[in-house]
Amino acid sequence: xxxxxxxxxxxxxxxxxxxxxxxxxxxxGLLALxxxxxxxxxxxxxxxxxxxxxxxxxxKGTLVVMFFMHLLYDRPFxxxxxxxxLAFVALFISFALTDxxxxxxxxxxxxxPKVVEKLNVLGE
Amino acid sequence: xxxIDTTKPTPGAETPPVDNYLxxxxxxxxxxxxxxxxxxxxxxxxxILTAFFLGGMFAMLLRxxxxxxxEQILSQDQYNMAFTLHGVIMVFLVIIPSVPASLGxxxxxxxxxxxxxxxxxxxxxxxxxxxxxxxxxxxSIFFGGVDTGWTLYVPYSTSGTQMNGILLVTFAVxxxxxxxxxxxxxxxxxxxxxxxxxxxxxxxxxxxxxxxATGILQVMATPVIGITVAxxxxxxxxxxxxxxxxxxxxxVLFQHFFWFYSHPAVYIMILPGMGIISELISVHSHKHxxxxxxxxxxxxxxxxxxxIVWGHHMFLSGQSPLMNVVFSAITFSVAIPSAVKVxxxxxxxxxxxxxxxxxMLYALSFLVLFTISGLTxxxxxxxxxxxxxxxxxxxxxxFHYTMMGGALIAMIGGIHxxxxxxxxxxxxxxLGRIACGLIFIGxxxxxxxxxxxxxxxxPRRYHDYAGDNWxxxxxxxxxxxxxxxxxxxxxxxxxxxxxxxxxLHSLFRGKKAPANPWGGRSxxxxxxxxxxxxxxxxxxxxxxxxxxxxxxxxxQEQGYHWRHDLKHEPGEA
Amino acid sequence: MTTTASTTHDHPDFLAHHWDxxxxxxxxxxxxMWLFLATEVLLFGGLFVGYAVWRGNHPxxxxxxxxxxxxxxxxxNTVVLILSSLTMAWAVTCAxxxxxxxxxxxxxxxxxxxxxxxxxxxxxxxxxxxEGWFPGAYFYDKPSDRSHTWDDNLPVPGAGQLVVPVPDTExxxxxxxxxxxxxxxxxxxxxxxxxxxxxxxxxxxxxxVHTDDHAxxxxxxxxxxxxxxxxxxFFNIYFMMTGLHGLHVLGGVGVMIWLLIGAVKGRFNEKxxxxxxxxxxxWHIVDLIWIFLFPLFYLx
Ligand SMILES: [Cu+2]
Numbered sequence: 002x003x004x005x006x007x008x009x010x011x012x013x014x015x016x017x018x019x020x021x022x023x024x025x026x027x028x029x030g031l032l033a034l035x036x037x038x039x040x041x042x043x044x045x046x047x048x049x050x051x052x053x054x055x056x057x058x059x060x061k062g063t064l065v066v067m068f069f070m071h072l073l074y075d076r077p078f079x080x081x082x083x084x085x086x087l088a089f090v091a092l093f094i095s096f097a098l099t100d101x102x103x104x105x106x107x108x109x110x111x112x113x114p115k116v117v118e119k120l121n122v123l124g125e
Numbered sequence: 126x127x128x129i130d131t132t133k134p135t136p137g138a139e140t141p142p143v144d145n146y147l148x149x150x151x152x153x154x155x156x157x158x159x160x161x162x163x164x165x166x167x168x169x170x171x172x173i174l175t176a177f178f179l180g181g182m183f184a185m186l187l188r189x190x191x192x193x194x195x196e197q198i199l200s201q202d203q204y205n206m207a208f209t210l211h212g213v214i215m216v217f218l219v220i221i222p223s224v225p226a227s228l229g230x231x232x233x234x235x236x237x238x239x240x241x242x243x244x245x246x247x248x249x250x251x252x253x254x255x256x257x258x259x260x261x262x263x264x265s266i267f268f269g270g271v272d273t274g275w276t277l278y279v280p281y282s283t284s285g286t287q288m289n290g291i292l293l294v295t296f297a298v299x300x301x302x303x304x305x306x307x308x309x310x311x312x313x314x315x316x317x318x319x320x321x322x323x324x325x326x327x328x329x330x331x332x333x334x335x336x337x338a339t340g341i342l343q344v345m346a347t348p349v350i351g352i353t354v355a356x357x358x359x360x361x362x363x364x365x366x367x368x369x370x371x372x373x374x375x376x377v378l379f380q381h382f383f384w385f386y387s388h389p390a391v392y393i394m395i396l397p398g399m400g401i402i403s404e405l406i407s408v409h410s411h412k413h414x415x416x417x418x419x420x421x422x423x424x425x426x427x428x429x430x431x432x433i434v435w436g437h438h439m440f441l442s443g444q445s446p447l448m449n450v451v452f453s454a455i456t457f458s459v460a461i462p463s464a465v466k467v468x469x470x471x472x473x474x475x476x477x478x479x480x481x482x483x484x485m486l487y488a489l490s491f492l493v494l495f496t497i498s499g500l501t502x503x504x505x506x507x508x509x510x511x512x513x514x515x516x517x518x519x520x521x522x523x524f525h526y527t528m529m530g531g532a533l534i535a536m537i538g539g540i541h542x543x544x545x546x547x548x549x550x551x552x553x554x555x556l557g558r559i560a561c562g563l564i565f566i567g568x569x570x571x572x573x574x575x576x577x578x579x580x581x582x583x584p585r586r587y588h589d590y591a592g593d594n595w596x597x598x599x600x601x602x603x604x605x606x607x608x609x610x611x612x613x614x615x616x617x618x619x620x621x622x623x624x625x626x627x628x629l630h631s632l633f634r635g636k637k638a639p640a641n642p643w644g645g646r647s648x649x650x651x652x653x654x655x656x657x658x659x660x661x662x663x664x665x666x667x668x669x670x671x672x673x674x675x676x677x678x679x680x681q682e683q684g685y686h687w688r689h690d691l692k693h694e695p696g697e698a
Numbered sequence: 699m700t701t702t703a704s705t706t707h708d709h710p711d712f713l714a715h716h717w718d719x720x721x722x723x724x725x726x727x728x729x730x731m732w733l734f735l736a737t738e739v740l741l742f743g744g745l746f747v748g749y750a751v752w753r754g755n756h757p758x759x760x761x762x763x764x765x766x767x768x769x770x771x772x773x774x775n776t777v778v779l780i781l782s783s784l785t786m787a788w789a790v791t792c793a794x795x796x797x798x799x800x801x802x803x804x805x806x807x808x809x810x811x812x813x814x815x816x817x818x819x820x821x822x823x824x825x826x827x828x829e830g831w832f833p834g835a836y837f838y839d840k841p842s843d844r845s846h847t848w849d850d851n852l853p854v855p856g857a858g859q860l861v862v863p864v865p866d867t868e869x870x871x872x873x874x875x876x877x878x879x880x881x882x883x884x885x886x887x888x889x890x891x892x893x894x895x896x897x898x899x900x901x902x903x904x905x906x907v908h909t910d911d912h913a914x915x916x917x918x919x920x921x922x923x924x925x926x927x928x929x930x931x932f933f934n935i936y937f938m939m940t941g942l943h944g945l946h947v948l949g950g951v952g953v954m955i956w957l958l959i960g961a962v963k964g965r966f967n968e969k970x971x972x973x974x975x976x977x978x979x980x981w982h983i984v985d986l987i988w989i990f991l992f993p994l995f996y997l998x
Contacts, residue, residue: 016724028783028784042769050998058990079728079732086345086736090743090746097751098747098754100436100447102754108755114371115366115372116835244730245716306737313729318729319716349740352742356744366930378748381747
């Protein structure tokens with residue numbers, strides 16, 4: 002990093018150079034958010050737990066994508082590609098989960114048959 | 126490098142092609158290690174047609190077995206393996222890669238006026254992935270075989286005895302999936318980054334729009350089948366209870382996973398076919414395509430819609446009633462963009478000066494067969510009727526009308542359309558029309574009877590049935606229908622062998638093809654037949670790909686060329 | 699068209715013949731990589747769907763199972779991976795500026811991070827294997843002697859209590875068994891209700907154990923009174939997701955070594971750094987996935 006001052010200045014022919022300072026700030030932000038999410042997990046917010054954890058993860062992910070992966074400075078189409086991949090995953094999860102919750106009430110409680118077999122063996 | 130051809134020049138050709146991609150370099154390694162998209166396309170074409178032959182042979186075995194009641198030539202286990210391998214080969218080895226990998230590879234860069242696809246090495250790599258997948262899938266028959274059907278449903282695939290066969294097929298599907306993904310990435314990037322100046326998005330041939338929409342599906346859907354078969358392999362190897370309810374797993378989840386890919390996969394199969402049909406109908410009726418933007422956007426709309434209808438394969442597999450209703454409703458909406466295409470094609474035909482060339486006959490066959498497939502899809506998408514028709518021959522007939530009557534017929538039409546470009550030879554138009562007729566008649570005989578079989582209640586994947594072919598009672602018509610279905614399949618096979626004969630014959634004895642035998646306006650008709658190694662000796666005229674007024678027929682050349690009184694086409698930059 | 703290229707030689711060595719300009723080639727590589735990243739998102743997306751469905755059905759499994767993951771180790775790994783992402787991004791900046799030394803150092807640091815991550819993962823995995831916390835039915839085998847928490851004197855709740863013959867295990871649905879649904883429930887219930895763990899109602903019990911009884915926490919998962927039914931399923935999804943992620947880290951190590959060789963040979967400069975850029979994108983997506991895996995497994 003010391004030799005940074007001797008670098009070529011100016012815009013490159015292709016791509017976008019993200020200054021080391023911004024990268025460093027981003028990295029520190031990510032570490033701080035990691036600390037935050039671990040700290041937040043020590044409290045019990047009930048059903049909100051997972052949403053808080055996911056919200057922090059989304060913020061962290063956005064930082065990685067925007068600065069480390071240069072998406073902030075990149076062609077918007079690359080962002081569209083990436084966001085649509087997330088959208089398809091969201092679609093997949095929401096449909097599958099809706100279906101799951103619909104038959105959640107029909108689930109058999111207790112260990113599954115093969116688990117029972119194994120436990121019986123263990124008990125002998 | 127280039128050798129000057131000193132033999133007598135082809136009569137009529139203005140500039141006799143001295144060096145083309147076929148003669149550019151020689152030796153087996155110049156093919157196996159080639160980075161030329163045209164050669165890779167040809168290798169794909171040969172390989173896929175070989176796989177098609179193999180899959181077709183399994184189909185013939187099945188039809189022979191079912192021709193009469195009782196056991197004919199296959200035992201029950203052999204029958205199960207035969208229909209599984211027929212399905213795996215036809216779906217994963219033939220139809221999914223068919224059009225994009227073979228014809229797409231050949232014409233896509235040329236249509237763009239480019240020298241090659243964006244990533245030629247990746248292109249070759251995905252070909253070898255295909256070969257690996259093909260070897261793995263076919264070799265499964267020597268390691269115990271697979272009898273689950275191509276859907277690999279659990280618990281059949283996790284509890285049966287055919288351990289090695291299942292593993293080989295899952296691995297094959299995984300590898301083939303990545304072959305498909307890389308093809309998709311390659312084509313999307315090529316279309317984005319290698320369009321020549323002047324070719325805006327709306328000046329692309331519709332085939333490219335279709336390939337682009339297919340690329341979206343390949344990139345966004347295929348990874349899910351990758352993870353599905355990976356989980357299946359783990360489940361099969363260690364039995365850890367991912368899908369096995371006896372260990373707390375969720376078998377319905379497998380079907381969600383499988384169909385999240387496999388419904389879009391239907392459109393990976395049919396969209397490129399639709400793209401071909403747009404080209405064929407416009408070129409062979411010498412009329413500007415009707416509703417260009419509607420056809421273009423309907424491809425993308427179909428691609429997006431196809432991600433949210435997968436549950437229509439699961440109406441009777443334990444999916445919740447709520448999701449059944451949702452999926453059924455969305456399924457009907459897919460009919461809209463599909464119908465938009467069909468109506469635009471019909472409008473293109475209207476008052477066109479139609480040449481009934483062989484490719485055009487396939488395009489017209491496609492219109493009929495695809496319409497039947499779409500309309501019978503509505504019966505299956507309707508919840509109430511699906512309860513009756515589920516897992517019967519009605520389903521078999523429906524998806525054969527889609528995949529074979531749609532995707533494969535379009536591909537064969539495309540092969541006939543671009544054959545002169547690929548090989549530089551003309552085939553026998555007379556035999557071509559006869560073969561198309563045989564296939565059309567044979568196809569409908571084979572599969573329309575199966576609609577009737579299904580609605581009478583014949584379940585799919587059964588080795589045997591009750592019935593008497595010669596004295597059918599009212600309830601036992603199965604024998605009669607199966608008999609005629611088998612006869613139809615033999616007629617169809619005869620048609621395919623006829624095609625193989627005259628196409629091979631044309632390679633040696635065919636007339637030399639002109640650059641533009643049909644009067645196409647897209648860029649691939651502006652380079653020589655076969656194209657030179659770098660595709661274009663001079664930059665092609667970019668313009669409206671369906672503006673046929675700039676072309677005129679040259680009797681001597683037996684082809685079309687640029688009108689002499691037009692130096693540049695109107696509106697060209 | 700390019701301002702810097704000499705007029706005689708418009709086509710530098712790294713530019714493939716079918717491209718007109720380096721910019722065109724670079725942009726194509728970028729777009730291709732982003733599309734590939736989209737496939738990675740969907741590959742893991744499938745597993746996230748599995749996670750959502752299982753957690754939706756059985757939240758108690760995740761509550762229970764995550765107690766057996768070491769949050770400290772997970773947090774350290776998160777930090778390691780974030781730092782390696784930072785050094786990778788720094789390496790890309792160096793490559794773009796033609797700073798070869800910085801590029802090599804950045805790649806080496808990234809490689810060290812990847813190695814550190816895999817090392818910690820190795821300790822985590824081997825600890826679980828020693829304790830016998832495998833996915834699937836192996837979870838219910840007696841663990842090896844290396845287990846620290848297994849106590850031979852303690853009973854395994856639920857074990858050996860049930861001698862109800864399990865019906866044909868190949869028959870997997872109520873229809874196949876030909877039985878009414880409520881009979882199946884009886885057959886598969888291990889412990890009579892109220893006596894042992896069975897499903898959603900037991901959440902409250904798990905909570906109290908988690909917070910106030912430290913001794914319980916040190917017990918082997920199988921010997922805990924509050925083991926929820928089918929506890930192995932947490933480890934199924936845990937090993938699937940972290941395993942696939944680990945394979946991607948391993949792949950990243952390969953990419954890093956390849957880039958390092960190229961950097962040492964001086965293949966990259968301020969005009970041509972596409973492979974470094976793309977390798978960096980891959981490495982960041984691996985980091986990104988871990989950012990989600992960490993709270994979803996360790997912080998429940
Ligand atoms: Cu479907």
